[in-house]
Amino acid sequence: MTGMNDATPSYSQAVQAVAERLRAHSGPIVVLSHESPDGDALGSVLGLTRALRALGREVIAPMEVPRYLRFLVQEGEIVPALTEWPQGALAAVLDVDNNDPTRVAGADLTVFDGPVVNIDHHGTNRRQSDALLVDPSLPATAMMVADVVEALGAPWTEQVATPLMLGLNTDTGSFRFDSVTPRTFEAAARLLSHGARLGWINDNLGQHPRSYYLLLREVLTTMEFLYGGRVVLARVDDAMLERAGATWEDVESYVNILRGAEGSVLAVMVKDYGDRIKLSLRSRGGVSAQNVAVALGGGGHVPAAGATLTGPYPEARERLDAAVATELERVDQGG
Known part of the structure; x- marks a missing residue:
């Protein structure tokens, strides 16, 4: 697989630098991602982990995998969170800023006082690590990991290509978002040529437990249509989860259901934990979810943030209402 952003020499150089740092490290490599991992986080971690292990490297991948993504994980390849760092470790941090x-x-x-490699596609990344590959123009970190796998010279197999396809598929909304470019489809085509199981991924992602629907029924009763329907908001709390026999994992995809409301430009899913709120x-339509999130101390991308x-x-x-009002005013004034 050739580089997916070859037109930018600095990107190619960064790919090579990250690959060289990983290849030259003789000790264990700990591959990490962000809290509440999504498809891009897990897909990137699994893709890089499997590629490095195929090269004979010792790799530790600690993660709490959400139920809806466990279909992709093989027994023993993901471990619980580490209580201490292994001696001589390198940290490979994917899909999140290592400075956060x-x-x-x-x-x-x-x-941790060892070397850190960071591969990320978030525009808010502070770009400080021992080896760095950050490109906010790419829709998924998995695309960059695929380039690193190629630069490592690791063998391409279905087991490596499929999780990277998961990351690309989920972070593009199954190739529906504006972040999709011709290069995105080229990357997908190359992963398919290496055996990535796109149909199998989508079939598994489309299956939900009964609790998912029982909870959804409750969440939909909280829906608010604000600013003439431009903003759609819904909320979930512990009491709803208990009544539905659900978990917080069941909530993850609800925001995309809200986003489907006709005429809406901003969808907000509120997870109410009592003493804290996660958004x-x-x-769409020129509105930046990222601006709203950053105003509230969060981050992410223009179309998807938290x-x-x-x-x-x-x-x-x-605070949320104030941030939303500010963003809509910016858009209305042509900012």
């Missing part, structure tokens, strides 16, 4: 240790899950980066945001606010929902809602 509160968001990196699986091991505590604040006590999932999706946008934030966590401390305090009860009424207080968080005031």
